[in-house]
Amino acid sequence: MRHEQVLDALGAAIANGSLVPGTVLRSEDLQERFGASRTVAREVVRVLETMRLTSSKRRVGVIVREPAEWNHYDPRLIRWQLDGPARPAALATLNELRSAIEPCAARYAALRATPEERGRLGALGERLARTARARDLSAFLGFDIAFHDLLLTASRNPMFGQLSAVVAEVLTGRTGHGLMPPEPQPEAIALHAEVAAAVADGEAERAERAMRDIVVQARDEIAALVSEAAPEVE
Amino acid sequence: MRHEQVLDALGAAIANGSLVPGTVLRSEDLQERFGASRTVAREVVRVLETMRLTSSKRRVGVIVREPAEWNHYDPRLIRWQLDGPARPAALATLNELRSAIEPCAARYAALRATPEERGRLGALGERLARTARARDLSAFLGFDIAFHDLLLTASRNPMFGQLSAVVAEVLTGRTGHGLMPPEPQPEAIALHAEVAAAVADGEAERAERAMRDIVVQARDEIAALVSEAAPEVE
DNA sequence: CAAACTCAAAAGTACTACTTATTCAAGATG
DNA sequence: CATCTTGAATAAGTAGTACTTTTGAGTTTG
Numbered sequence: 001m002r003h004e005q006v007l008d009a010l011g012a013a014i015a016n017g018s019l020v021p022g023t024v025l026r027s028e029d030l031q032e033r034f035g036a037s038r039t040v041a042r043e044v045v046r047v048l049e050t051m052r053l054t055s056s057k058r059r060v061g062v063i064v065r066e067p068a069e070w071n072h073y074d075p076r077l078i079r080w081q082l083d084g085p086a087r088p089a090a091l092a093t094l095n096e097l098r099s100a101i102e103p104c105a106a107r108y109a110a111l112r113a114t115p116e117e118r119g120r121l122g123a124l125g126e127r128l129a130r131t132a133r134a135r136d137l138s139a140f141l142g143f144d145i146a147f148h149d150l151l152l153t154a155s156r157n158p159m160f161g162q163l164s165a166v167v168a169e170v171l172t173g174r175t176g177h178g179l180m181p182p183e184p185q186p187e188a189i190a191l192h193a194e195v196a197a198a199v200a201d202g203e204a205e206r207a208e209r210a211m212r213d214i215v216v217q218a219r220d221e222i223a224a225l226v227s228e229a230a231p232e233v234e
Numbered sequence: 235m236r237h238e239q240v241l242d243a244l245g246a247a248i249a250n251g252s253l254v255p256g257t258v259l260r261s262e263d264l265q266e267r268f269g270a271s272r273t274v275a276r277e278v279v280r281v282l283e284t285m286r287l288t289s290s291k292r293r294v295g296v297i298v299r300e301p302a303e304w305n306h307y308d309p310r311l312i313r314w315q316l317d318g319p320a321r322p323a324a325l326a327t328l329n330e331l332r333s334a335i336e337p338c339a340a341r342y343a344a345l346r347a348t349p350e351e352r353g354r355l356g357a358l359g360e361r362l363a364r365t366a367r368a369r370d371l372s373a374f375l376g377f378d379i380a381f382h383d384l385l386l387t388a389s390r391n392p393m394f395g396q397l398s399a400v401v402a403e404v405l406t407g408r409t410g411h412g413l414m415p416p417e418p419q420p421e422a423i424a425l426h427a428e429v430a431a432a433v434a435d436g437e438a439e440r441a442e443r444a445m446r447d448i449v450v451q452a453r454d455e456i457a458a459l460v461s462e463a464a465p466e467v468e
Numbered sequence: 469c470a471a472a473c474t475c476a477a478a479a480g481t482a483c484t485a486c487t488t489a490t491t492c493a494a495g496a497t498g
Numbered sequence: 499c500a501t502c503t504t505g506a507a508t509a510a511g512t513a514g515t516a517c518t519t520t521t522g523a524g525t526t527t528g
Binding site: 103 | 305309334335338339393
């Protein structure tokens with residue numbers, strides 16, 4: 001309880017740049033600053049160290065590392081960045097990542113998905129089309145997330161699978177910020193169906209191509225809307 | 235010191251499956267088992283929790299999580315997997331990741347690299363060609379790693395940049411296991427030069443295409459040699 | 469038989485004492 | 499005068515004890 005509070009406060013401060021890289025914190029100061037015990041302060045520092053946000057040196061203190069050294073794939077760090085002032089930049093970074101991974105994931109899903117997964121993917125594709133026609137954006141988002149989640153899982157690559165949360169974040173971020181047209185484009189729907197069909201038939205190249213078309217479309221949309229947003233995530 | 239030892243022992247045991255998911259560890263047992271103090275045991279558990287390898291519940295203990303929940307991008311976990319019995323599978327997983335990311339990274343490098351980076355990339359491309367002609371595999375590997383590292387950095391996407399270590403691991407793993415022809419293929423060399431040229435001229439599409447050709451070639455090579463290696467990293 | 473109640477077990481938190489490594493500076497040595 | 503050695507101060511690392519809180523499981527009771 002205590003632990004989480006202090007961790008969130010300190011982590012967010014580092015993630016959004018309030019504590020610039022190179023800053024040294026003495027663990028005694030941390031105890032004082034947050035009114036926490038030594039135990040809590042130490043374990044918080046351990047966690048931050050694990051995330052590579054800080055490094056500890058004897059006789060010196062806890063040093064805030066350069067952003068380039070951080071473990072940017074840690075869910076907590078992603079959260080802190082998305083909740084901070086650099087949210088647009090963070091979303092841009094995550095979107096680039098997603099656009100790189102998903103075509104490849106579609107490829108492997110076509111090669112490795114279980115029969116059951118292939119079926120579910122097709123079903124999700126249909127539901128996507130239905131909710132789009134009904135202009136039910138909220139339900140659409142849900143099925144969209146489920147679709148991409150399933151695809152990443154079916155790729156049987158744990159490093160791809162872990163990015164489900166990232167994709168979900170990007171998709172919700174897009175609808176949440178009105179970056180999404182009121183009605184999803186028919187083109188995108190068709191492409192999702194195409195991906196599902198390709199995966200169902202085990203056609204790797206076709207699945208990859210269709211998914212690439214999806215992410216390129218999304219990329220261009222976002223680029224057009226936030227053309228100035230630089231991708232430095234801090 | 236103590237901390238690292240215990241962490242490595244426990245982490246490796248979880249990473250290579252000696253401790254199956256669902257196993258509950260009581261922190262008192264850990265102290266006994268490793269002859270460590272309460273402090274050390276607790277902080278090790280905190281670190282493992284941060285990596286999402288375990289979760290702690292009061293009145294229950296420390297529970298080993300499912301591999302799907304782990305943070306697979308943590309350098310330490312990657313290390314444990316590469317040093318364990320599942321090394322081939324881990325390398326396959328990492329290679330897939332790399333093949334997904336690098337073409338996209340090349341694209342953004344072409345759009346965002348500094349003039350200095352563009353120059354250095356070209357220089358590295360030439361050195362690559364020279365060491366290849368000289369059949370100096372060790373030097374070749376060094377320049378290859380530097381080339382890909384620079385490219386990922388120049389993409390200005392921190393999540394791409396973080397994968398430098400992964401790419402280095404994949405490239406060394408390939409030469410180290412004799413999966414590399416004694417003389418690097420002229421085709422690959424030409425493609426590296428092509429990437430460098432495209433980045434120098436800011437041609438995103440061309441850079442992406444050339445890099446895609448590189449990773450596809452590498453993928454097919456590996457697939458041909460270890461055609462049976464399943465990609466489950468645990 | 470189900471719901472509430474009690475108890476105990478194990479993690480979480482707090483605090484104190486001691487150990488070890490490292491920096492910085494003073495002093496010795498060439 | 500510069501460089502190397504030595505040592506003291508400092509802050510993190512490790513150890514151990516005591517207390518708190520949560521929660522799972524068994525037991526009682528309506």
